[in-house]
Amino acid sequence: MLDGIAVKSDAARSWGFPPLAIASRQGETPLGIQVEFLPPYSPELQPAERLWKLVDEPLVNKCFDTIDEIEEFLAKRCNVLSEMKEEIINLTFYHWLASI
Numbered sequence: 720m721l722d723g724i725a726v727k728s729d730a731a732r733s734w735g736f737p738p739l740a741i742a743s744r745q746g747e748t749p750l751g752i753q754v755e756f757l758p759p760y761s762p763e764l765q766p767a768e769r770l771w772k773l774v775d776e777p778l779v780n781k782c783f784d785t786i787d788e789i790e791e792f793l794a795k796r797c798n799v800l801s802e803m804k805e806e807i808i809n810l811t812f813y814h815w816l817a818s819i
Contacts, residue, residue, distance in 0.1 A: 723751030729765065766811035773800060773810070 748754055762768045777796055783789045800807065 723753060726752060726754045727757060728754055729757045729759075729761075763813065766813060769810045770800075770807065773803070773806070 757764050774796065778792070783792065
């Protein structure tokens with residue numbers, strides 16, 4: 720049994736190593752926080768990765784003049800996604816998730 724908080728991180732270099740990942744690698748993680756790194760190139764361990772095509776596909780080739788416009792567009796897209804339960808389950812459900 721774990722006392723505290725467990726954080727899973729892919730520590731992808733493209734994200735510039737988030738501060739918690741850096742602290743963990745240096746042995747300076749705050750008390751009660753345990754960071755576990757996922758193996759490299761393992762998108763199957765992050766089912767949400769498969770959702771990006773649903774989120775960003777409608778954004779392709781669109782131009783926004785302000786952050787507010789992007790925010791409004793994404794809010795509407797989130798409302799659409801909230802109705803796409805079956806598609807999201809099909810994209811993100813792995814048989815091994817049921818046992819976790």
